[in-house]
Amino acid sequence: YAGKKNAVVLTESMLNLKVKDFQASPVVVFDQMTVYDAIIHMFSEDVGTLFVIDRDEILQGVLSRKDLLRSSIGSQDLNKIPVHMIMTRMPNIAYCKNSDTLVDAAKKLIERAIDSMPVVKETEAGVQVIGRVTKTNITRAFISLAETHDL
Numbered sequence: 656y657a658g659k660k661n662a663v664v665l666t667e668s669m670l671n672l673k674v675k676d677f678q679a680s681p682v683v684v685f686d687q688m689t690v691y692d693a694i695i696h697m698f699s700e701d702v703g704t705l706f707v708i709d710r711d712e713i714l715q716g717v718l719s720r721k722d723l724l725r726s727s728i729g730s731q732d733l734n735k736i737p738v739h740m741i742m743t744r745m746p747n748i749a750y751c752k753n754s755d756t757l758v759d760a761a762k763k764l765i766e767r768a769i770d771s772m773p774v775v776k777e778t779e780a781g782v783q784v785i786g787r788v789t790k791t792n793i794t795r796a797f798i799s800l801a802e803t804h805d806l
């Protein structure tokens with residue numbers, strides 16, 4: 656009986672882990688930024704994924720480390736290529752809301768085989784980026800669950 660009760664308690668606290676409690680700040684770049692500058696920005700901000708927005712701050716795309724590496728193969732001038740040419744673009748972006756459970760966000764990351772997702776607010780004009788959820792945030796939540804339950 657004790658085992659079953661513990662399982663119920665653990666399930667409950669897992670479902671109580673919300674994106675809003677573990678999300679990080681988003682790191683965004685404008686769609687006209689060059690690939691060269693985006694590479695510098697990725698290093699200086701110490702993130703693995705950049706979210707691309709337009710002048711109205713609407714989410715347009717995502718840039719991963721490998722997207723940037725791929726575009727660096729060959730002899731193109733990275734100062735002449737805007738990031739919108741190489742990003743993964745809407746509507747193919749996986750995103751979540753801050754009210755979502757972390758379990759649902761984790762499932763989405765695994766299903767799509769990606770490292771990170773924008774946390775968004777839906778508006779009439781499109782989606783606005785308000786946060787970021789990564790595998791690191793999920794790992795942190797996993798640890799907090801273990802600590803809460805004295806595992």
Ligand code: ADP
Pocket residue numbers: 704717718719720721722742743747748749750768769770771772773
């Ligand atoms: P990396 O490419 O550096 O291994 P990811 O595994 O996160 O990093 O990205 C894999 C591919 O999926 C990249 O082309 C990237 O643009 C794309 N991608 C990353 N995050 C998302 C997302 N939230 N929605 C859709 N595509 C994404």
